[in-house]
Amino acid sequence: MTDRTGGRFAAVAYPVGLVVAGLGALQWIPLVTALVRGEWTIALVFLTGSSTTILCGGAVALAFARHRGRKLGWSEGMAVTALSWFFGMLFCALPYYLSGGYLSYLDACFDVMSGLTTTGLTLIQDLDHVSDGVNMWRHLLTWLGGQGIVVLALAFLFKGTNGAYKMYVGEGKDERLTPNVVNTARSIWIISLVYLGVGTAALWGAGIVAGLPPGRAFLHGLWIFMAAWSTGGFAPMSQNILYYHSLVFEVTTAVFFLIGSFNFALHYAVLSGQRSEIRKNLETVTFSITVVVLTLVASAGLMRDGVYPDAIALFRKGFYQLISGHTTTGFMTVYARQFYHEWGDLALFALIVAMLLGGSACSTAGGFKALRVGIIVKSFARDVRKLGAPESMVTVVRIHHVRDTQLDDASIRGAMLIVFAYIATFSAATLAGMLYGIPFAQSAFESASVTGNVGLSIGVTAASMPDGLKIVYLVTMWLARLEFLSILALGATLLRNGRRR
């Protein structure tokens, strides 16, 4: 290994070690939960997981601590993010596996990646009897993943801002809420903590209304809020949101996962007093239009096929699944196989499109993102207008996203490239499913769910599916959540280093 390569590795190793050690420290939360609930074996599991993770991450960080002042380039900054997620997954899976809830370490890794990427697909065994400690860890992981584990580290662990913006961009968030990226990371966490209080209180109340005992309603409210805000989709019961059989609970979760799918820059503007931003922003306008259009298509399909008998059933099953998919949350009020046996092609088509479109950029949501869809539609409209205008005419298109900006070719190209990458990944995952013998429609549905980090399932994702397909889905979730660039940058760095040797 050349000096240059070695120096680059050392510069990347220190922050990755620190992030991993931080994830080990976070295991104290489920550890305390297990102790409070008297789950002694599970407490021991988290003590083992936490100690191992802190020791390994801390040892790497200490070994390379003298390189912490080194300036990180774009490829190194992005590699830090990609590697933090990869090693974070390996270590966070340890308590899952030791708890005995998974058939293999791969299944445990799948669930960690599903949680961190806010996808919400799960391979856990006997979810209805899982301990409170493990449930706390599942929902904590999805909550942390929504904000971003590197964003968390930037907000609370790293001193200084060297390479911070590159790591931040590597995590699929490219908007600064404040000029300083560390303050941006802290603002993201403050907004999330404000909503944690509001949302948990609301869902606690909704849980009591649904008939849960107050103590249980609090834990369920906290966990479901964490999953809703992160557009994650995990729930403590195997029937997901259907378990509660409550319209109040469903509407409350819908409100919070819709808010969770909004851009953090929008949250920051609205919570700072710019409340009109919510109706002027290109992203919220685009999102509202696609929600309405796709709800019309799905409802038309469901009613044509006579799937639901009345308006309330259509609202609680059809609309709920659609916005759950569109916000990339993945909460369900139907059983997975009902999509296949009952829903019909038109409604499934609307749901697949909704899952691919996704929520907002710089949010907890996945998918193409409404901002990119809005930019592409605006640029398309501009080009159509140009066709009918004199050749000498210069067309300027303005968009409003927090502030007024002129739509330039670089933004359009950037939006199109990411959308293209999503479509290519979706196609590849669909093809992989078909190679494993899954019919086209089911494979397309499940791969739209993993590519959009959604979590709705048509029944393909199960512990019994082939290991190869689990790995394909796991990598797809990772690629899509980090919006491709950091993992491609990591791949390019590894290739370059390999050639130099």
Next chain:
Amino acid sequence: MKTRTKNALLGVAAEIGFAGLLVLAGLLISLFFAR
């Protein structure tokens, strides 16, 4: 009440209101199709 706290509370209310409107739109569409 401090202006920052007031803005934050009104902002949370505005976002909940906007999300509520989207949910209401879904209910109205469901009512329309189930007539």
